[in-house]
Amino acid sequence: MAERGLDAVVVIADELENPIFRYVTKGAKMLWGAYIKQRAAAPVLLHHALERDEAMRTGYETICLDRWNILEILKQIPDRMEATVEQYRRIFSELGIRGRVGFYGSADSGYAFTFLNRLQAVVPGLEIVGEHPDTGLFTAARMTKEPDEIEHIRRAARGTIETVTETVAFLRGHAVRDSHLVKPDGEPLTIGEVKRFIRQTLLKHGLVEPDVTIFSIGRDAGVGHNSGEDTAHVELGKSIVYDIFPRDVTSGYYFDMTRTFCLGWAPPEVEQAHREVSDCLDAILAALKPGTWFGEYQRLACEFFEARGHPTLQTDPSTQVGYNHSLGHGIGLEVHEGPYLRNTPDTKGVLEPGMVFTLEPGLYYPERGFGVRLEDVIYLDENGTFHNLTPYPRDLIIPMTNHSWSSLDL
Amino acid sequence: MAERGLDAVVVIADELENPIFRYVTKGAKMLWGAYIKQRAAAPVLLHHALERDEAMRTGYETICLDRWNILEILKQIPDRMEATVEQYRRIFSELGIRGRVGFYGSADSGYAFTFLNRLQAVVPGLEIVGEHPDTGLFTAARMTKEPDEIEHIRRAARGTIETVTETVAFLRGHAVRDSHLVKPDGEPLTIGEVKRFIRQTLLKHGLVEPDVTIFSIGRDAGVGHNSGEDTAHVELGKSIVYDIFPRDVTSGYYFDMTRTFCLGWAPPEVEQAHREVSDCLDAILAALKPGTWFGEYQRLACEFFEARGHPTLQTDPSTQVGYNHSLGHGIGLEVHEGPYLRNTPDTKGVLEPGMVFTLEPGLYYPERGFGVRLEDVIYLDENGTFHNLTPYPRDLIIPMTNHSWSSLDL
Numbered sequence A, B: 001m002a003e004r005g006l007d008a009v010v011v012i013a014d015e016l017e018n019p020i021f022r023y024v025t026k027g028a029k030m031l032w033g034a035y036i037k038q039r040a041a042a043p044v045l046l047h048h049a050l051e052r053d054e055a056m057r058t059g060y061e062t063i064c065l066d067r068w069n070i071l072e073i074l075k076q077i078p079d080r081m082e083a084t085v086e087q088y089r090r091i092f093s094e095l096g097i098r099g100r101v102g103f104y105g106s107a108d109s110g111y112a113f114t115f116l117n118r119l120q121a122v123v124p125g126l127e128i129v130g131e132h133p134d135t136g137l138f139t140a141a142r143m144t145k146e147p148d149e150i151e152h153i154r155r156a157a158r159g160t161i162e163t164v165t166e167t168v169a170f171l172r173g174h175a176v177r178d179s180h181l182v183k184p185d186g187e188p189l190t191i192g193e194v195k196r197f198i199r200q201t202l203l204k205h206g207l208v209e210p211d212v213t214i215f216s217i218g219r220d221a222g223v224g225h226n227s228g229e230d231t232a233h234v235e236l237g238k239s240i241v242y243d244i245f246p247r248d249v250t251s252g253y254y255f256d257m258t259r260t261f262c263l264g265w266a267p268p269e270v271e272q273a274h275r276e277v278s279d280c281l282d283a284i285l286a287a288l289k290p291g292t293w294f295g296e297y298q299r300l301a302c303e304f305f306e307a308r309g310h311p312t313l314q315t316d317p318s319t320q321v322g323y324n325h326s327l328g329h330g331i332g333l334e335v336h337e338g339p340y341l342r343n344t345p346d347t348k349g350v351l352e353p354g355m356v357f358t359l360e361p362g363l364y365y366p367e368r369g370f371g372v373r374l375e376d377v378i379y380l381d382e383n384g385t386f387h388n389l390t391p392y393p394r395d396l397i398i399p400m401t402n403h404s405w406s407s408l409d410l
Helices: A019-024 A049-057 A070-076 A080-095 A109-122 A137-143 A147-172 A191-204 A218-222 A268-287 A295-306 B019-024 B049-057 B070-076 B080-095 B109-122 B137-143 B147-172 B191-204 B218-222 B268-287 B295-306
Strands: A008-014 A032-038 A044-047 A061-064 A099-104 A106-108 A126-129 A175-177 A180-182 A214-217 A240-244 A257-263 A328-330 A337-341 A356-359 A362-365 A370-373 A376-380 A386-388 B008-014 B032-038 B044-047 B061-064 B099-104 B106-108 B126-129 B175-177 B180-182 B214-217 B240-244 B257-263 B328-330 B337-341 B356-359 B362-365 B370-373 B376-380 B386-388
Touching: A008 A019, A008 A106, A019 A032, A019 A106, A019 A137, A032 A049, A032 A080, A044 A049, A049 A061, A070 A080, A080 A109, A099 A137, A099 B109, A106 A109, A106 B109, A109 A126, A109 B099, A109 B106, A109 B109, A109 B126, A126 B109, A137 A337, A147 A191, A147 A240, A147 A257, A147 A356, A147 A376, A191 A214, A191 B191, A214 A218, A218 A362, A218 A370, A240 A370, A257 A268, A257 A370, A268 A295, A268 A356, A268 A362, A268 A370, A268 A376, A295 A337, A337 A356, B008 B019, B008 B106, B019 B032, B019 B106, B019 B137, B032 B049, B032 B080, B044 B049, B049 B061, B070 B080, B080 B109, B099 B137, B106 B109, B109 B126, B137 B337, B147 B191, B147 B240, B147 B257, B147 B356, B147 B376, B191 B214, B214 B218, B218 B362, B218 B370, B240 B370, B257 B268, B257 B370, B268 B295, B268 B356, B268 B362, B268 B370, B268 B376, B295 B337, B337 B356
Parallel strands: A008 A099, A044 A061, A099 A126, B008 B099, B044 B061, B099 B126
Antiparallel strands: A008 A032, A032 A044, A106 B106, A175 A180, A214 A240, A240 A257, A328 A337, A328 A356, A356 A376, A362 A370, A376 A386, B008 B032, B032 B044, B175 B180, B214 B240, B240 B257, B328 B337, B328 B356, B356 B376, B362 B370, B376 B386
16 A cells, blocks of 8 residues: 555445455455555444444454445435445545545446546545556455465365366266267267356366356367357367366355367377477476566467467467467456466566466467367465466377267278 | 437446446357447447457457557557556547447446546547446346346246255255254254255256355344354254345346245244235235336335334334345346335336346344345236246245154253
């Protein structure tokens, strides 16, 4: 706060998923409220009457919002926006909040714009400060993890790796007909059914997927965030990008890993791309050093791929083939958070103890029918040692033992 | 848009859960982008290169954000906030967006404030308009559902009711010792274990719980949003508020229902409160009429409880006991959306065909160790007929057949 010249920080909550509010309240299950921290003062947590128990569990000083009762205010000001402005004017006045105040927490964008402009207009001496989420105060604070956070991520890692292991066994348990996986009833296995298996397996391990797991095949695997067509069949000899990033139900912490598979056999160009991506990942892992600028590793990855003839964001910022995304990102209460491993001019910061981040080089050629990505999660500990939290093999080919003859294309 | 005097509407997306963006893109799995609709023009969907397939699936005209490449802009303006402002300045200039522009979609609040103020400053003739989420353009649009949305909600209803049915069977399948439910190993069943069963059962029915299901017992059931202590035991003769509001994985639509149970037997005051809440729900159901102001039913509910000696928000806007919340809310892509059944001076609107909303009267006395809530979902169809989408009995007592002798307190 001092570094940013802030006199106070306010984190608001209004139903929407809110990683910053979850962070400051240590995971309290609250839909509404505000966390307020003034410089050189203990935080205060404002809460709705229905959520007083949850608020109290945080251990903070709590104040029920009924102290500035919105129903009473609405009787004077029958407009929800203006009544809320008046409620916060009273809160700021009573708590003595003024000066440069940083606002954080999820909200509707237009509402935040109007509400905060109105609030700034009615609170004497208030200057509201907003930051870009990639570089904000809480992004910086959350970038280095405490030991309990590492434990949460490790727990999510175990369940995720177990789910990938079980997914592979599930795929191998299917028979093959005409190069397609088929179910016992002879019908082709679809990606929608694989995803259903993944969801159920995650849950068994205490994990949920708030967003959809990427399980995309062939051409679709060549478009980074194509999550795969539910109706598509699972075919042999095509690249499958399996990018899984579930959240631990209990702690709210994420894991994130990617493997690329070919069932039965792999086309030579997929094999080569897979080898290059794997070698790139090894090169990055070997180069990791505490204190290094985040952007350094994206530069390395780009140069690695450029030397092998692939377009990258460095050679063409708009390329849709080759290596066309950043190298990685932090994980924690969000699946994407700091540090962002990009080599853009605005990228600031170096690898520090406590950071947990992905490394996910990839190569994408949708028009040639494939894409490859490999993603591990790395943790830099207090002693400057890097730990790979993704002890899962990178093998491209999943052998299918359960072939029927027709799969050999005789 | 015309009613609000808007020349254009922009819905932005930046990773956060974003019901409005999901609504306008018909459920596209996109992390980033913007939906732009100018008056008397077809919508345009701006998207990230990695998400071009998902964007195209919406059927809208799509433009890749690389047309105004952020990496190129960052080379000139090495600050993410200012570079994004410049990117949108170029977008607005090229697409000819000016005048009164309504902004919507989830974002960090401080970021939205600063970004939109900066954008307004650099785009000639731009006036940015924000609305309170409870009364905004998309809240109004989403308040009445299309037939396919009703189908999504009905599907979620079936899975939810099935889950409640299975939860009751799960509870009844346990033995009783000293008035506590015990597992086969003789250890007491905990609420954490019940919640785990609920999560797994929901998933079996294609549903997830993004927030935590409320399963709270005794005193905790007396605080509206207390979701129950994971370590608490499941005891006979105490009120259990079971409020379940999962989301259909495929469609993204919610259901929401509440029942209050007592295992084995119920204390007389809980029985009485349950009867009053049930009678109140019946009174509201009987009073439903198309074209009636939303607030009318909250007024009715308050008067019903006041006549029986309970405090309400009408008699004391800060009461923490009695009936201390609003009567209900719409459901759809959010668990809480319009219409809001409150009788506040800002509440506008009447019951219209296509609306789907909850009715959830309750009585809360935490200091006396109980709370009761009953919640059904109602759909008003095109012909003016109300349908209760919650065909599940309201019975308070779940008979426990599997008693051990000690449970009779001999």
